[in-house]
Amino acid sequence: MxxxxxxxxxxxxxxxxxxxxxxxxxxxxxxxxxxxxxxxxxxxxxxxxxxxxxxxxxxxxxxxxxxxxxxxxxxxxxxxxxxxxxxxxxxxxxFGNKWILRWESDRNMKEKLMVESKLKIPRSIRGPSDIQGLTIAKRHGAAGGKGYFLATNEEDYIKKRDKLVREGIIKGDQDLYLQEYALGVSAYLQYFYSELSGELEFFGVDRRYESDIDGLGRIPAQEQIDVDLIPSFNVVGNSPLVLRESLLEDVYAMGERFVEAAKRLVAPGMTGPFCLEGVYDENAKFTTFEFSARIVAGTNLYVDGSPYSSLIYDEPMSMGRRIAREIKNADSKNSLSKIVT
Ligand code: ATP
Structure with a gap:
């Protein structure tokens, strides 16, 4: 067993x-x-x-x-x-494809998979001297937003980078990846792709609550200017979200393109849970700034099922339970090797 x-x-x-x-x-x-x-x-x-x-x-x-x-x-x-x-x-x-986890951790591979999936992604910025508009400096790997910061020009970037170096959070430029800041309403789209049935299930959406960037709105502008703070994006928790129903078609299309691209680029493909992370702009178009090629913590919201999983399953279905269900189904068909690496 x-x-x-x-x-x-x-x-x-x-x-x-x-x-x-x-x-x-x-x-x-x-x-x-x-x-x-x-x-x-x-x-x-x-x-x-x-x-x-x-x-x-x-x-x-x-x-x-x-x-x-x-x-x-x-x-x-x-x-x-x-x-x-x-x-x-x-x-x-x-469970799933352990080889794809490398594509999540490596910024260049990550970008390649998103481009291949025909997702709209923010422009990456080659170096500090190329910073023109609002830019986010991000650390490599799953840092959970810790030590990330915003900069609007090179001088601003250097000041903030040096502060983080002094605090021992990063060593230098080599630890940072610069990306155009995507403005809009953030949404983390949670999917499950079943290798056994060949079907993509949209499981839920969450938003992250990040410290201290999400707390800043509670401070009036004048005080924001006066405190010498480099806001970080350290995730503290998640809150639920439902999307306008008219957005769902595109949500499925993006997920399907991601699954197809992963099949082409990294065998055996995107098995199991994954998440497309980004923002909706004023035209309700989604820009994806990240993906996670495995279960995300935002699914913890839906231990008893989500507004979307309830449309697929007549029983409470969390992402954790969906994974176990897939393993059970594979076990019963003697095809566990199809869904593990
Ligand atoms: P995890 O692996 O836990 O997803 P991570 O370290 O890969 O975390 P990201 O998801 O890339 O971190 O980013 C952390 C936060 O930074 C995001 O939740 C978002 O608020 C913000 N962020 C990242 N990239 C962008 C961007 N291009 N535009 C706007 N906000 C961004």
Whole structure:
């Protein structure tokens, strides 16, 4: 019997609750410092305690996971804490396509996949001297918006970069990627692509609440100017959103183009959950500034299903549960190898 494992962070509770609801044994690879928190949740059957998540590559963890026929569900913490090489070297089967995670972490590969998907993306800016309009400086990998900042010209950029270097958050220009700032209403579009049925399911939308950029609106303009603050985009939580129904056609079309492009560029393609992240402009056109090629934490909102998953399923279907359902369906057809790497 297959069991489902994940790292204790990000969306572990939702993933393992969903796995339990689908009848799986659940395993949490848990840092010792967080054991007390996760012991509160009775749907977690087994704990593999570690000092660092990197131990998931060690023989001890691999043996426990193997004995349990475990499939690991990858999420943002795996990507944030391990390099692409480390993730690819994990011996335990990983749900979805572990090779595509490299395309999420590497800015150039990421841009290539978005271009191939014919998504509208913000212009990337070659270097500080090319900054003309409002520009966002972003760190590589899944930094969750921490240490990101806005700049309007080179001088402004240098001042802010140097402050972050002094604070030890970045080392220098090499840690930053510059992109045109896309103005509009942010939306994080959550999808699930089933390799087994060949169908794309739109699962929900969320918005992020980011500190301290989202708190700034509460301070009057004069005080904003007076405080010497470099607002960051550190994600603190997520809130729900529903879209105008007329936008859904384009939402599906973007998701389908992404799935097709991923099939062409990175075999076996985009299996399972993914997210297109961007903003709607004044003409309700979507600009995608990022994608996540795995479950995003914004799906934690919908443990009991979302306004969109309820239109597809007659039972509460979280993203975590949808993943477990896919594994169950594959198991019953002896085709688990189709959906893990
Ligand atoms: P994660 O992997 O958790 O998605 P990340 O480190 O890849 O995080 P991004 O999603 O790229 O971070 O960006 C963090 C935040 O910065 C976004 O939620 C958004 O608010 C803002 N942001 C990023 N790029 C742009 C852009 N081009 N225009 C406007 N806002 C942006």
């Amino acid at each position: 297959t069991s489902i494992a994940t790292l204790g962070s990000h969306c572990a509770l939702q993933v393992l609750k969903g796995a339990k609801d689908e009848g799986f044994k659940t395993i949490l690879v848990c840092e010792k410092k967080r054991e007390k928190l996760y012991r509160r949740f009775k749907f977690i059957d087994e704990f593999v305690l570690v000092d660092s998540f990197k131990e998931i590559m060690d023989q001890r963890c691999a043996n426990i996971l193997k004995e349990n026929n475990a499939v690991i569900i990858p999420h943002g913490t795996l990507i944030a804490q391990m390099s692409s090489e480390e993730i690819e070297s994990i011996k335990t089967p990983i």
